[in-house]
Amino acid sequence: MLYPDVLGEAFRRTGAKLGYPVSSQEAAALGASVPEWPAFDDSEEALHRIKKHYQQIILSNVHRNGFAASNRRLGVDFDAILTAEDIGSYKPNPANFDALIARAKEMGHSGRLLHVAQSLFHDHAPAQRAGLPGVWINRRHDKPGWGATPDPRANIRPDLQFPTLIALATAVDQAFAESD
Template identity: 30%
Template sequence: MPKYITFDCYGTLIDFQINKTTVEILGERADLVDLHRFLVVFRDVRYYECHAPYQRYSDLLRTSFKKAMDQCGLRYKNSDGDRLVAAVPTWGPFPDTKPVLDHLGQYCKLVIISNAEDDMIAHNVDNMNVAFYDVITAEQARAYKPTPPIFYYALRRLGCNKEDLLHVAQGFNYDMMPAHGLGWERVWINRNKRPGNQEDYGPYTELHDLTGLPVLLGI
């Protein structure tokens, strides 16, 4: 039984509605581009920015949104980034989040490791109404997943070794791949039924949602 279960937040516990929100913000501009391509570009730019020198997550979202729109020939307005940043704290949990975490919390300490800033994620945590032992953010670590420093920071902050925890995440590139390199035990919450990669990044356990975690842990 792990002492700590660490969770990615957005996409794992919180319904990460960034594509839906982005399309709403674009409005009529969405008709001017290949929308699927734009969302892929925006996703890739965000990932790239996580490897750049640290900036607050709100600034990372604004920067990434503008760069994606520039690449796709759309006009960016400062209000676009403001609306996107304002939307993130309003997103709520998946239906399985609270019941599963309330159960797990009776046996293990629950921790979030998130590419977020403190003020922003505080609202998402409130939306979950779950008793977390700690919430570790990129703002505290001054680094983003998938880079190793935030994972090392989490170990130092918790005062534990990698053997003391189980990492649970939806993000394959952001979480599963780097945590593999660090030797962390992992569970992939594959809500979107995407192809994994056990050959290069296994072994890990794959579940389609959180409900299988108590069974996996025998609790």
């Protein structure tokens, strides 16, 4: 299923479970809204800064059109983009991380990946199982709970942690400045 259809179905099921039926039109409107979703405020600047030092591969749970619309706002020239539509599954499915590793290998970066993500459940748990080091963008560092993502139900220990993507970009800039 494409991401808009998954969202619509999840919306219908959630509404039914809570006793608030969701119409087909409402479900379709939510699914169609994906291209309008904003990025985090720091994403555009941070991704551009990190891009000065590293190649970037996106591994996204959205569909091609949804990501393309988001990326028009970011304006980042990613080195590769892998969507759930391309892979045929959604994170945390291991197939997504297998596809990421295969694409990096095709690009000549075998064994040289650093997975950067927010969700411990969708990203860090399967990335660790795939043997990838990781940086957790812990946007909820000052809030309890998991927010919109499920509890990972595992002892996940990313290699590094930053409260925002811009904080990671600053650390990358500093590390390169020190090595000059």
